[in-house]
Amino acid sequence: MGEALAGFWDTYQSTVGYVGLNALLALSVYTSLSCGQLALGSSGFAALGAYAAALLTVQAHWPFPLVLLVALILPAAVAVPLGLPALRLHGVFLAIATIAFGEVVRIGLVNWDYVHGAQGIVAIPQEASVWMIWLALLLALLLLSRLRGSRWGFALEAVREDEPAARTLGIATTRYKLAMLVAGAALAGLAGALEAHFTFMVAPSGFTFGRVVEMLVFAVVGGTQRAWGPVLGAAFLTVLPEALREVAPRVGLEPGPLRLMVNGLVLLAVILFLPAGLASLPQRLRERRAAGRGA
Amino acid sequence: MQQVINGLFLGSIYALFALGYTLVFGVLDILNLAHAAVFMLASFAALVLVTRLHLPILLALPLAMLFAGLLGMVLERVAFRPLRARGDSNVAGLISSLAVATVFEAVALEVWGPNVERFPFGTLPAEDPAHQLHLLGAVISRLQLTIMGVAVVLVLLLTYLVRRTRLGREVRAVAESPRAARVLGVDVDRVIAASFFISSALGGAAGVLYGLAFNSISPDMGRSVELKGLAVIIVGGMGSMPGAVIAGFALGLTEVLVVAHLGGSYRDAVSFAGLFLILVLRPRGLLGAASLREA
Amino acid sequence: MSALRLEAVERTFGGVRAVDGASFAVGPGEVHGLIGPNGAGKTSVLNLVSGLLAPTAGRILLEGRPVHGLPPHRVAALGVARTFQNIRLFPELSARDNVVVGQHLRRRGASLAARLLALPSSRAEERAAREAAGALLGRVGLSERADEEARHLSYGEQRRVEIARALASDPRLLLLDEPTAGMNPGEVGAVATLIRGAAEGGRSVLLVEHNVRLVMEVCDRITVLDFGKVIAEGAPAEVARDPAVVAAYLGATP
Numbered sequence A: 001m002g003e004a005l006a007g008f009w010d011t012y013q014s015t016v017g018y019v020g021l022n023a024l025l026a027l028s029v030y031t032s033l034s035c036g037q038l039a040l041g042s043s044g045f046a047a048l049g050a051y052a053a054a055l056l057t058v059q060a061h062w063p064f065p066l067v068l069l070v071a072l073i074l075p076a077a078v079a080v081p082l083g084l085p086a087l088r089l090h091g092v093f094l095a096i097a098t099i100a101f102g103e104v105v106r107i108g109l110v111n112w113d114y115v116h117g118a119q120g121i122v123a124i125p126q127e128a129s130v131w132m133i134w135l136a137l138l139l140a141l142l143l144l145s146r147l148r149g150s151r152w153g154f155a156l157e158a159v160r161e162d163e164p165a166a167r168t169l170g171i172a173t174t175r176y177k178l179a180m181l182v183a184g185a186a187l188a189g190l191a192g193a194l195e196a197h198f199t200f201m202v203a204p205s206g207f208t209f210g211r212v213v214e215m216l217v218f219a220v221v222g223g224t225q226r227a228w229g230p231v232l233g234a235a236f237l238t239v240l241p242e243a244l245r246e247v248a249p250r251v252g253l254e255p256g257p258l259r260l261m262v263n264g265l266v267l268l269a270v271i272l273f274l275p276a277g278l279a280s281l282p283q284r285l286r287e288r289r290a291a292g293r294g295a
Numbered sequence B: 001m002q003q004v005i006n007g008l009f010l011g012s013i014y015a016l017f018a019l020g021y022t023l024v025f026g027v028l029d030i031l032n033l034a035h036a037a038v039f040m041l042a043s044f045a046a047l048v049l050v051t052r053l054h055l056p057i058l059l060a061l062p063l064a065m066l067f068a069g070l071l072g073m074v075l076e077r078v079a080f081r082p083l084r085a086r087g088d089s090n091v092a093g094l095i096s097s098l099a100v101a102t103v104f105e106a107v108a109l110e111v112w113g114p115n116v117e118r119f120p121f122g123t124l125p126a127e128d129p130a131h132q133l134h135l136l137g138a139v140i141s142r143l144q145l146t147i148m149g150v151a152v153v154l155v156l157l158l159t160y161l162v163r164r165t166r167l168g169r170e171v172r173a174v175a176e177s178p179r180a181a182r183v184l185g186v187d188v189d190r191v192i193a194a195s196f197f198i199s200s201a202l203g204g205a206a207g208v209l210y211g212l213a214f215n216s217i218s219p220d221m222g223r224s225v226e227l228k229g230l231a232v233i234i235v236g237g238m239g240s241m242p243g244a245v246i247a248g249f250a251l252g253l254t255e256v257l258v259v260a261h262l263g264g265s266y267r268d269a270v271s272f273a274g275l276f277l278i279l280v281l282r283p284r285g286l287l288g289a290a291s292l293r294e295a
Numbered sequence C: 001m002s003a004l005r006l007e008a009v010e011r012t013f014g015g016v017r018a019v020d021g022a023s024f025a026v027g028p029g030e031v032h033g034l035i036g037p038n039g040a041g042k043t044s045v046l047n048l049v050s051g052l053l054a055p056t057a058g059r060i061l062l063e064g065r066p067v068h069g070l071p072p073h074r075v076a077a078l079g080v081a082r083t084f085q086n087i088r089l090f091p092e093l094s095a096r097d098n099v100v101v102g103q104h105l106r107r108r109g110a111s112l113a114a115r116l117l118a119l120p121s122s123r124a125e126e127r128a129a130r131e132a133a134g135a136l137l138g139r140v141g142l143s144e145r146a147d148e149e150a151r152h153l154s155y156g157e158q159r160r161v162e163i164a165r166a167l168a169s170d171p172r173l174l175l176l177d178e179p180t181a182g183m184n185p186g187e188v189g190a191v192a193t194l195i196r197g198a199a200e201g202g203r204s205v206l207l208v209e210h211n212v213r214l215v216m217e218v219c220d221r222i223t224v225l226d227f228g229k230v231i232a233e234g235a236p237a238e239v240a241r242d243p244a245v246v247a248a249y250l251g252a253t254p
Helices: A002-033 A042-058 A064-086 A091-110 A130-145 A151-161 A163-168 A173-199 A209-222 A228-251 A255-273 A278-294 B002-028 B035-051 B057-083 B089-112 B142-164 B166-176 B178-183 B188-214 B221-236 B241-262 B264-281 C042-050 C072-077 C095-105 C112-116 C120-139 C155-167 C185-202 C212-218 C236-241 C243-250
Strands: B133-135 B138-140 C004-013 C016-026 C031-035 C057-062 C080-082 C173-177 C204-208 C221-226 C229-234
Touching: A002 A042, A002 A130, A002 A173, A002 A209, A002 A228, A042 A064, A042 A091, A042 A173, A042 A209, A064 A091, A064 A173, A064 B264, A091 A209, A091 B089, A091 B221, A091 B264, A130 A173, A130 A228, A151 A163, A151 A173, A151 C095, A163 A173, A163 C072, A209 A228, A209 A255, A209 A278, A209 B089, A209 B221, A228 A255, A228 A278, A255 B057, A255 B089, B002 B035, B002 B138, B002 B142, B002 B166, B002 B188, B002 B221, B002 B241, B035 B057, B035 B089, B035 B188, B035 B221, B057 B089, B057 B188, B142 B166, B142 B188, B142 B241, B166 B178, B166 B188, B178 B188, B188 B221, B221 B241, B221 B264, B241 B264, C004 C042, C016 C042, C016 C057, C016 C221, C031 C042, C031 C185, C031 C212, C042 C072, C042 C080, C042 C173, C042 C204, C072 C080, C080 C155, C095 C120, C095 C155, C112 C120, C120 C155, C155 C173, C155 C185, C185 C204, C185 C212, C212 C236, C221 C236, C221 C243, C229 C236, C229 C243, C236 C243
Parallel strands: C016 C229, C031 C204, C031 C221, C080 C173, C173 C204
Antiparallel strands: B133 B138, C004 C016, C004 C057, C221 C229
């Protein structure tokens, strides 16, 4: 039994690591979604954290905890001057502005010779273990979930539901939106740094528009009502393709396209039929059953 | 001057693509993120028509446009219509269209693989130096002329459609207020379906022309154009058709000039930084009609 | 000193003067009615006072302090709360949670450390907030429906929750925008009692209403608007007799 577990772990530990990383990234988008803001700058923030961390480790040989601290703080600091003008925008306009930010960061990195442009930085020592990733994730989850029921948490929900009404109740909405953007930036930066030290490399190609869209998909599929929704979404959509990798040849399809297709179909199904995400499934089933009985 | 011609040439394709984007946004207040995927699939469709059925390109283009238009109607039916009753239909529609775009991309990947395809030699009549157009010291190739010509014709057709026909009036009415239009007896569902058909047909045309212009068709060709199209319609003003056209040409010119004077890699960064600035300073864009729809 | 004073306030939209040189005052502890035909600018006045709009001219003073041009959350922090003509509850939150949001300005919240470690003090604070919200809902007669999602409540119930939410911050000035629209006479009576109760203890109420009988009953003074201008101000009985007011409502030229 012990041997089977050890074998399982050997094969799948990297997947577990990726689930953790994707969950952190999904949470970085969730923080803004929780107050109704579609801010998609996480790929840019993750890139900042990842590259800063990689440089500090490889060039300056800083101790890892300090590196992680910088990866948290740098993107958070950048998020402030970015957020102040950007958060005046709503809906798709905010999304586009933040996407533009992410692209500017990525293109800047592609063109920066010091970090080897498109090739990126390689041979980063593996300082981040699966345990570390999940510890970070659990801490983030703890912090975010403790917001519920607090003055802060209620303010966030109010901003999400109806921002002008929230303002008439004395809630300084810009402050809360900015705080959540900064928190998301910190999480993304942390995830980027951890990923760099887990996969031994960073490259601009890991921080595309497609990547942040993926994070959004994790959050939406999992559900954005509670902090553990995005984690569930990330787990589901990271594990599913791995499972499908086995299935693909039997169905006569390439694994790559099959994974994309399943992602798309799951997302479509969720947005059409289960808009509050997979996390809301138990509640929905309970309501169905209650309605069936009561009707 | 050559740069100007090249810029206008590129810009005509961007303008065509952006027109489709802005048409749907003007009517439904929704960003159709599957527009780029339709763009890509139409290009493949034209390729198939030319290589398998040996149709001349002049016939393949309208057929590909038809195919794209139909795809657009399917998209509307599956991804947008079910969401119309919901309050959050804008963001949900965004995500829904993203899901369908993913599926479309997956299909293309499965059928054609990730590699770049090309139109077979002889699709377009060969360049004949004796018959090229010379204008103020610049050379306009047949290819460029054809593509610009088609683009201009389509833009004019669309303008005529919107200004002079009954359908055009109904589209404008629905864009103004779906509720009022319905009261006035307009079949709103039909108008929306028609808008999607037209929008996607234009996007499809842009796709075919793009594929011809660069002689390169691949499942991810929509990626870069997608973001640029977004930039164009924002700068031009979302919902504004003349804005989309002008901004499309402007982007084409800017890109060519930036490449010529600053070097290729920063081209996109300039567009995105500019996009961010416009969003923050003048979200209405140059000619924007859409307000930011605050609560 | 008046709780609220408008001095020659003007608000233009495009070419339209929604509010045109309006001046009136609301005294401390006074229930002040704001009436007028449709489109007279009443809701615009409330939007101006609550900070959702800034006046294009004129001044708005809250207990002598200028508040025109301040953002809504700052005006709210100075002691103003409001309800909305087309009800703006947070639809997916329960009635109780809506009221808890209303407590934002009064709620201190537990310390960050207590919160993160889920110490009993933070849980006690949460419980206290929820109970206070429940008590307020009781005042408006909705205790049993406290945990229903706001969007599942009836129209009349939603209006009452909105009032409770507005009272939750213990405002000095309460702005009510047609709180009895769509209510039956019984519910209207309950709201009248609520309004009178709210004004006890020095709180002022500015009440925009179409229900003229209610206005006559509860208000100490009334201001009448027409086309954005103040055409009458005074005690209910006087205003009711004013020929300009009668003309405005009946549409006859004076």
